[in-house]
Amino acid sequence: EVPRGSGGGRRRLGVMGGTFDPVHHGHLVAASEVAALFHLDEVVFVPTGQPWQKTHKAVSPAEDRYLMTVIATASNPQFSVSRIDIDRPGPTYTIDTLRDLHALNEDADLFFITGADALSQILGWRDATELFSLAHFIGVTRPGHDLTDDGLPEGKVSLVEVPALAISSTDCRARVAKDDPVWYLVPDGVVRYIDKRQLYRGT
Numbered sequence: 001e002v003p004r005g006s007g008g009g010r011r012r013l014g015v016m017g018g019t020f021d022p023v024h025h026g027h028l029v030a031a032s033e034v035a036a037l038f039h040l041d042e043v044v045f046v047p048t049g050q051p052w053q054k055t056h057k058a059v060s061p062a063e064d065r066y067l068m069t070v071i072a073t074a075s076n077p078q079f080s081v082s083r084i085d086i087d088r089p090g091p092t093y094t095i096d097t098l099r100d101l102h103a104l105n106e107d108a109d110l111f112f113i114t115g116a117d118a119l120s121q122i123l124g125w126r127d128a129t130e131l132f133s134l135a136h137f138i139g140v141t142r143p144g145h146d147l148t149d150d151g152l153p154e155g156k157v158s159l160v161e162v163p164a165l166a167i168s169s170t171d172c173r174a175r176v177a178k179d180d181p182v183w184y185l186v187p188d189g190v191v192r193y194i195d196k197r198q199l200y201r202g203t
């Protein structure tokens with residue numbers, strides 16, 4: 001059931017795309033669980049530049065989202081963070097993320113990790129068909145969302161159950177705005193960074 005490497009020595013690279021505004025333990029648990037289940041060598045977190053679905057909302061500066069993601073992942077030797085989306089001008093499309101990562105990692109098979117909510121939207125993403133030729137997609141359970149591969153191409157998507165964490169960045173931002181704690185929802189260093197930069201105060 002779980003696709004394995006050919007044994008031909010190809011690297012197995014997980015890709016965790018997101019706005020990460022802020023990164024939270026739901027993202028980290030999903031990446032960690034998929035890395036173990038799919039025998040990934042590495043998971044690269046890719047903070048979006050200007051997310052095309054979220055242009056109507058104010059998104060924190062890319063540099064803040066990038067740094068929070070670095071802080072959150074720094075202690076895990078299997079996790080890294082890429083600047084490719086934040087350094088590419090214009091709105092971020094996952095097709096560009098995967099094309100760039102594919103070109104930069106010719107020795108690797110890509111595994112794109114996505115929560116149930118995002119998975120159900122994929123067919124509406126730019127160049128949806130090509131997406132599935134660049135990466136294997138792994139949909140993970142997320143509280144409040146149904147995980148289904150209905151309508152998605154056969155053999156290109158795996159569905160996995162991960163420990164349920166009812167955490168969203170939207171809720172974290174709302175909590176900070178209300179002065180409610182986000183301790184234990186996001187890594188300690190991210191709590192401190194939000195405070196230091198006074199993020200989400202006025203939202």
Ligand code: ATP
Binds near residue numbers: 116168
């Ligand atoms: P927002 O509320 O701002 O949309 P978010 O919590 O959904 O933030 P994103 O950066 O939008 O976080 O999500 C990045 C990826 O992580 C998406 O594929 C999303 O489905 C997944 N994800 C986010 N939170 C969880 C969670 N608690 N459990 C599993 N997957 C999650």
Ligand code: MG
């Ligand atoms: Mg989201």
